[in-house]
Amino acid sequence: QVQLVESGGGLVQAGGSLRLSCAASGRSFSNNAMCWFRQAPGKEREFVAGITWNGGRTYYADSVKGRLGISRNNANNTVTLQMNSLKPQDTAVYYCAAGKYYGVTESLDDYDYWGQGTQVTVSS
Numbered sequence: 001q002v003q004l005v006e007s008g009g010g011l012v013q014a015g016g017s018l019r020l021s022c023a024a025s026g027r028s029f030s031n032n033a034m035c036w037f038r039q040a041p042g043k044e045r046e047f048v049a050g051i052t053w054n055g056g057r058t059y060y061a062d063s064v065k066g067r068l069g070i071s072r073n074n075a076n077n078t079v080t081l082q083m084n085s086l087k088p089q090d091t092a093v094y095y096c097a098a099g100k101y102y103g104v105t106e107s108l109d110d111y112d113y114w115g116q117g118t119q120v121t122v123s124s
Contacts, residue, residue, distance in 0.1 A: 002026035002113055004096045009118030012086055016122070020081040022096030022115060030074040033099035035111065036081045038092035038120075045095070049081060050104030059104045064090075086122045093117040 008020040020036070035050035049070040050059045058070050069082040079096060097111035 004098060004113055004115035006094065006096050006115040006118040009094060009120045011121045011123065014086060014088055014122055014124050016086050018083045018086065018120060020083065020094055020096075020118060020120075022079040022081075024077040024079075024098065024113075028074070028077060029098045029113075030077075031102065033101060033104045034070075034072055034079040035097050035099060035104060036070065036079075037095045037097055037108070037111075038090075039095070039117075040092040043092075045108060047106035048094070050099075050106075051079065052104055053102040057104070059106075083120070086120075088122045088124045091120060091122050093119050 003025050005023050012018055031053050033050055033052055036048045037045050038048050039045040048061050049068055051070045051072050055072050067085045072079045095117045096115040098113040099111050
């Protein structure tokens with residue numbers, strides 16, 4: 001059974017940091033792009049950050065550029081999202097997703113495995 005399991009969410013004050021992790025099991029995703037999406041209450045799920053299959057390129061939503069960093073370890077089948085200088089508008093459930101392709105896209109339809117999500121709450 002293929003699973004993606006996120007961890008590391010929590011409550012943090014504005015300006016603080018969190019580190020989210022995503023552990024994959026059941027198959028290797030070393031040939032697939034991996035991404036983080038988020039969904040705030042009442043809003044659609046949106047792309048946050050993505051990394052290509054070999055870690056060679058990373059992509060970020062404009063709203064998080066310069067504050068978040070995505071990385072991956074294909075040997076351990078893990079993906080990490082380092083979140084710095086957090087803002088209240090970053091509050092959302094964060095989802096790890098494994099893509100169908102080598103490259104990163106922002107379309108939810110291009111990701112066929114999803115984690116259950118981890119809550120990030122940033123207080124002002």
